[in-house]
Amino acid sequence: MNTIEANNFSSGLISLIPILFGLILVVVVIFLFWVLPIMLGIKQARKKNYSPAWMCLGIHPLFGWIAFIVLVCVRPRIRCASCGGFVKDNFFKCPFCHEAVSANPGQELPPRL
Numbered sequence: 001m002n003t004i005e006a007n008n009f010s011s012g013l014i015s016l017i018p019i020l021f022g023l024i025l026v027v028v029v030i031f032l033f034w035v036l037p038i039m040l041g042i043k044q045a046r047k048k049n050y051s052p053a054w055m056c057l058g059i060h061p062l063f064g065w066i067a068f069i070v071l072v073c074v075r076p077r078i079r080c081a082s083c084g085g086f087v088k089d090n091f092f093k094c095p096f097c098h099e100a101v102s103a104n105p106g107q108e109l110p111p112r113l
């Protein structure tokens with residue numbers, strides 16, 4: 001009787017293993033589809049001078065991926081030297097103060113009218 005009970009106990013444990021693997025799989029899938037775009041998006045946002053708060057959209061996994069893709073596609077922003085406003089790096093003039101901006105601070109832009 002005792003050996004039968006022990007067998008039942010160990011087979012119960014063995015039958016738990018697929019459930020544990022299932023749980024681990026669910027955690028990994030949630031991480032890949034939900035947490036990963038938020039982490040990558042925050043990295044992109046910091047690199048391109050956008051607010052990492054955009055990745056608050058990642059509260060929903062779908063919006064998280066959309067925000068991440070948008071952040072990958074947009075041009076990086078640079079800070080205007082004279083007014084401190086953010087300007088896309090392909091702008092020649094700051095739209096706020098109309099001063100010339102340069103994506104590469106060491107490089108002089110040709111004068112524009």
Ligand SMILES: [Zn+2]
Pocket residue numbers: 080081082083084085094095096097098099
């Ligand atoms: Zn400016």
